Amino acid sequence: MDTFDFVIVGAGSAGCVLANRLSANPNNRVLLLEAGGPDDRPLMAMPLAWRDTFLDPVVNWGFLSEPEPYLDGRRIPAPRGKVLGGSSSVNGMMYSRGYPVDYDHWRQLGLAGWGYADVLPYFRRSENNWRGESLYHGAGGELTVSRHHADKVIYPRLMQAAEKLGFRRLDDFHGPDAEGFSTPEFTVHRGRRGSTSARFLAPVRGRANLKIETGALAHRVLIERGRAVGVAFEQGGEIRRAMAEREVILCGGAFNSPQLLLLSGIGPADELAAAGVKALHDLPGVGKNLQDHASIAAMWAAKGEIAFDSKLRFDRLMLSVLQWRLFGAGEAAGLPVSAQGFVRTRPELEWPDMQFLITPVSMAARPWFPGWRKGVGHIFSAANVLLRPESRGEVTLRSPDPRDKPKIQFNLLQAQADRDTFRRMVRFGRRFFETAPASELVSAQIAPPADAQTDEEIDAFVRGAVGTAMHPTSTCAMGTGPGAVLDEACRVRGLEGLRVVDASVMPAIVGGNTNAPVIMIAEKAADMILGRPALEAAAI
Numbered sequence: 125m126d127t128f129d130f131v132i133v134g135a136g137s138a139g140c141v142l143a144n145r146l147s148a149n150p151n152n153r154v155l156l157l158e159a160g161g162p163d164d165r166p167l168m169a170m171p172l173a174w175r176d177t178f179l180d181p182v183v184n185w186g187f188l189s190e191p192e193p194y195l196d197g198r199r200i201p202a203p204r205g206k207v208l209g210g211s212s213s214v215n216g217m218m219y220s221r222g223y224p225v226d227y228d229h230w231r232q233l234g235l236a237g238w239g240y241a242d243v244l245p246y247f248r249r250s251e252n253n254w255r256g257e258s259l260y261h262g263a264g265g266e267l268t269v270s271r272h273h274a275d276k277v278i279y280p281r282l283m284q285a286a287e288k289l290g291f292r293r294l295d296d297f298h299g300p301d302a303e304g305f306s307t308p309e310f311t312v313h314r315g316r317r318g319s320t321s322a323r324f325l326a327p328v329r330g331r332a333n334l335k336i337e338t339g340a341l342a343h344r345v346l347i348e349r350g351r352a353v354g355v356a357f358e359q360g361g362e363i364r365r366a367m368a369e370r371e372v373i374l375c376g377g378a379f380n381s382p383q384l385l386l387l388s389g390i391g392p393a394d395e396l397a398a399a400g401v402k403a404l405h406d407l408p409g410v411g412k413n414l415q416d417h418a419s420i421a422a423m424w425a426a427k428g429e430i431a432f433d434s435k436l437r438f439d440r441l442m443l444s445v446l447q448w449r450l451f452g453a454g455e456a457a458g459l460p461v462s463a464q465g466f467v468r469t470r471p472e473l474e475w476p477d478m479q480f481l482i483t484p485v486s487m488a489a490r491p492w493f494p495g496w497r498k499g500v501g502h503i504f505s506a507a508n509v510l511l512r513p514e515s516r517g518e519v520t521l522r523s524p525d526p527r528d529k530p531k532i533q534f535n536l537l538q539a540q541a542d543r544d545t546f547r548r549m550v551r552f553g554r555r556f557f558e559t560a561p562a563s564e565l566v567s568a569q570i571a572p573p574a575d576a577q578t579d580e581e582i583d584a585f586v587r588g589a590v591g592t593a594m595h596p597t598s599t600c601a602m603g604t605g606p607g608a609v610l611d612e613a614c615r616v617r618g619l620e621g622l623r624v625v626d627a628s629v630m631p632a633i634v635g636g637n638t639n640a641p642v643i644m645i646a647e648k649a650a651d652m653i654l655g656r657p658a659l660e661a662a663a664i
């Protein structure tokens with residue numbers, strides 16, 4: 125069949141959820157187009173291998189930003205999954221929703237139905253939380269949220285230091301009290317990566333009304349008389365067309381969805397003309413408003429052999445992999461994370477502006493064995509993540525060729541407020557590891573170097589070290605103003621039959637990791653697309 129009710133472009137976090145929900149009714153003919161291939165690389169499902177997975181060029185689009193003007197011209201890697209499951213097949217699996225205030229802010233921007241009380245039932249619908257069902261959590265959904273078991277040496281010391289600094293010890297980052305320290309939780313199901321491909325798509329792949337095409341790169345949306353009627357895509361060197369009788373839904377993520385709109389002649393008319401694309405619909409906001417969580421890794425040398433490097437000795441690592449293969453358990457079935465805090469870097473702030481994620485290992489860690497090669501040593505690193513950035517970037521076309529990568533300009537550290545927050549974050553990290561008993565775990569700080577003390581010295585370090593937490597959003601934002609690309613139902617303004625449903629729809633980035641919020645957005649959009657009433661708002 126080449127004619128469907130719904131054509132979904134992109135089988136990522138949002139696309140797999142939508143494919144599941146829209147095809148639940150056997151009368152709906154659904155096509156899911158994915159540029160990448162199957163998610164069957166040998167170690168993809170193994171949580172400990174997540175860094176190798178996201179660096180694997182076979183499953184990564186391999187985007188790199190343009191030279192960043194506020195980072196001395198450095199180019200920033202922008203990994204994205206190009207595979208079934210999209211970025212949920214390569215991500216770090218941390219479960220986080222951001223803060224209620226993030227969604228209440230969306231509602232205040234004029235997006236009715238997107239306040240936290242409105243979206244909480246959608247978070248719950250897809251959730252299978254280890255705690256079971258409650259006002260704040262769902263059970264029995266596809267998205268398993270599993271508990272992280274804290275270690276007995278490092279974790280208690282970190283928590284005592286956090287308490288000394290006045291932070292609460294939390295039981296649940298998503299309960300009523302969400303500011304403080306605890307262990308993060310992960311979208312890991314029985315020791316395996318809980319990507320949306322594994323959890324939402326695999327169980328329904330046999331549905332006769334759901335067709336999944338991999339290796340299918342969408343080139344443009346076909347527009348006739350102001351209505352999206354299908355998608356032109358390339359597969360195996362051939363250009364094909366799939367027609368949509370009801371809707372085309374773009375789920376390509378925050379870089380590719382705006383690129384596809386632009387390639388289809390939907391975007392700022394002057395930019396389209398300059399890029400050699402015939403403008404069909406002037407929509408100035410497409411590709412603008414790019415936001416991401418800027419992030420740096422601060423590092424300390426561990427005092428003694430107490431960190432994760434011991435477990436990376438090749439023979440021990442192989443045993444862990446075997447244990448994982450046989451039982452879905454052991455070190456390889458989880459991620460080496462010690463503790464996480466959500467922190468206000470200024471007391472007068474209403475909500476945390478920093479995520480502080482402590483791991484007993486450096487990002488550069490690798491397997492080692494005596495006589496073969498050395499390990500990187502025992503290190504603690506702490507990701508300092510800027511949760512509410514003010515800098516804004518953009519995604520534009522490099523050329524009218526759909527095979528070309530889009531141009532990505534993050535403009536990280538453009539805003540003075542962001543640079544100020546980094547100064548406070550660096551100083552907070554130092555204060556944290558100077559506080560006993562966390563101080564007993566480390567000998568000296570490695571990064572930033574101890575002599576980076578003044579604002580200017582810290583700024584220079586941050587400029588050279590900052591990257592992103594790989595949470596790009598907001599490039600096809602819902603909203604009401606002139607920059608809005610979508611209305612509150614994710615419909616492209618001024619066109620019929622076309623929606624965007626993915627991380628790009630967020631009007632403002634949320635203060636936490638973005639996978640669960642994208643899944644929530646897809647859950648909610650599914651109801652809108654199917655014309656079902658919204659779930660009743662939660663009584664919080």
Ligand SMILES: Cc1cc2nc3c(=O)[nH]c(=O)nc-3n(C[C@H](O)[C@H](O)[C@H](O)COP(=O)(O)OP(=O)(O)OC[C@H]3O[C@@H](n4cnc5c(N)ncnc54)[C@H](O)[C@@H]3O)c2cc1C
Pocket residue numbers: 133134135136137138139157158159160178203204205206207208209210211212214215216217218219220340341342343375376377378380381384593594595596625626627628637638639640642
């Ligand atoms: C390395 C990494 C680590 C991360 N860690 C975490 C974490 O720990 N916790 C967390 O919550 N979030 C994390 N994130 C972010 C989170 O995974 C993303 O926000 C989320 O997956 C985005 O979902 P999406 O549906 O918007 O896009 P994606 O999941 O990226 O899906 C887009 C899909 O569309 C496909 N596609 C794009 N263009 C086309 C086209 N033209 N034709 C056909 N197909 C196309 C892509 O191949 C992809 O499969 C991480 C992301 C990365 C990359």
